[in-house]
Amino acid sequence: MTNQKEESTAIRIPETDVSVYQAIFKRRSAWKFANKAVPRNVLSKLISTVAWAPNHRLTEPWRFFVLEQNSKIRESLAQLVYDQMLEETxxxxxxxxxxxxxxxxxxxxxxxxxxxxxxxxxxxxxxxxVMGIQNMSLAAFAEGITVTIETGKVTRIQGLDELLGATQDLEMVAMLEIGYPDEEPTTTRTPIEGFTNWL
Structure with a gap:
């Protein structure tokens, strides 16, 4: 981990034809992915957006454990998940x-x-x-990539922290599934007017 800070005025902002509103309203979770690797440089670019989320006190609390397809730890994790779910179900x-x-x-x-x-x-x-994850998911949309946010049982596997090397001063937030989608899911939302009070 580096302690070197980046100045906001010095950041090179990637160019995109996707507007912020397009990314917000068209972003979707997907569970079917194309057989196409996400280049490491693209992945790093997406993760870099997390650091620019609003952050009171500038505590920089985000910690990422990234597992690509060839990760040996990922193989062990998959078996751990299977074994625990089989025992449970x-x-x-x-x-x-x-x-x-x-x-x-x-x-x-x-x-x-x-x-x-x-x-x-x-x-x-x-x-x-969480706001950082949203930054990342919107940036991913601009790259044609989906970030699906999982907060269920795959984040609560016994022994997960130890396998990843997460220390006791950290708490789980989510698992992200990242890739080029092979589906176009649709969804619905309730208009926000019903949850807004103008005083």
Whole structure:
């Protein structure tokens, strides 16, 4: 980890024809990915956007553990997920589906939050990490890439922290499935007017 800071005025901003509004409204999660690797330089560019999320106190709490297709740790993790799900469900098909969440995406990344000195700071840090993930997912859309955010059982596997090397001062936020989508999911949302009070 480097302590060297980047000045906001010196950042080279990638060019894109995608507007912010297009990325916000058209971004989707996907679970079927094309058989196409995400180049390391593109992946690094996406992750770099996380650092520019709003961050009170500039605690920089985001921690990434990135597992590409050829990762040996990823192989071990996939088996760990399968074994624990099989023990829990006694269902080989269901356990295999959870294992596929680890094996099938071109890239997976576990994102952790650095705990603060108290619960309030930890909560602030967590909010910054989540906003950072949104930055990354919107930037990914501009690159034709999907970032699917998982917060379910694949983030609560016993022994996961130890396998990844996550220390006790970190807490899990999400697992990201990253790749070029092989589907175009649709979704719905309730208009925000019903949740807005103008006072």
């Amino acid at each position: 006694n269902d080989t098909a269901k356990s295999g589906a959870y294992k596929a969440k680890i094996t099938e995406p071109p890239v997976i990344a576990y994102v952790y939050n650095l705990k603060g000195d108290n619960d309030f700071v930890t909560r602030e840090n967590y909010a910054s990490v």
